[in-house]
Amino acid sequence: xxxxxxxxxxxxxxxxxxxxxxxxxxxxxxxxxxxxxxxxxxxxxxxxxxxxxxxxxxxxxxxxxxxxxxxxxxxxxxxxxxxxxxxxxxxxxxxxxxxxxxxxxxxxxxx
Numbered sequence: 001x002x003x004x005x006x007x008x009x010x011x012x013x014x015x016x017x018x019x020x021x022x023x024x025x026x027x028x029x030x031x032x033x034x035x036x037x038x039x040x041x042x043x044x045x046x047x048x049x050x051x052x053x054x055x056x057x058x059x060x061x062x063x064x065x066x067x068x069x070x071x072x073x074x075x076x077x078x079x080x081x082x083x084x085x086x087x088x089x090x091x092x093x094x095x096x097x098x099x100x101x102x103x104x105x106x107x108x109x110x111x
Contacts, residue, residue, distance in 0.1 A: 003035055003036055003067075004033055004036065004038065004065055005065075008065070008072075008094040009031075009033055009038065011094055011095065011098065012031050012038050012040070012063060012094065012098065013031050015031075015098050015101075015102070016029040016030050016031045016040060017029075019102075027042050027043060027044040028042065028043050029041070029042050029060070030042075030043065036064060036065045036066070036067065037062055037063065037064045037065065038062065038063045038065075039059060039061075039062045040059075040060045040061045040062070040063070040101070041057045041058060041059050041060060042057070042058050042060055043056065043057045043058075044056045044057075044058070059077040059081070060077075060109050060110065061074060061075065061076060061077075061086075061101050061109050062074075062075040062076075062077070062083055063075075063094070063097055063098075063101075066091070069091070071091040071092055071093065072091060072092065072093065072094050072096075072097040073085060073089075073091040073097070074086040074089045074097045074100060074101060076108045076109060086100070086108070088100070088105055088106060
């Protein structure tokens with residue numbers, strides 16, 4: 001169960017919903033909340049239209065909430081699946097962190 005402010009989680013989910021989708025059958029962006037973090041993934045449909053195969057998920061970013069400070073921090077995932085703080089974005093309000101993620105100034109998220 002998520003321990004996140006509902007309105008802020010809803011903003012992250014709305015961002016995923018409005019993020020340009022290449023096509024419905026190619027990939028979709030979604031948010032998975034656990035504890036004090038939200039992981040944003042994109043799921044790509046299997047190649048060749050293989051029915052019954054599970055979509056491949058790629059972790060795009062993780063937003064972590066610090067309740068005591070009421071702020072969010074943005075993380076990126078390396079090829080080994082380890083999370084690293086995105087140093088170009090200071091911790092802040094959820095809308096500020098989402099804006100940096102969407103802009104993707106270094107190409108580490110959507111590039």
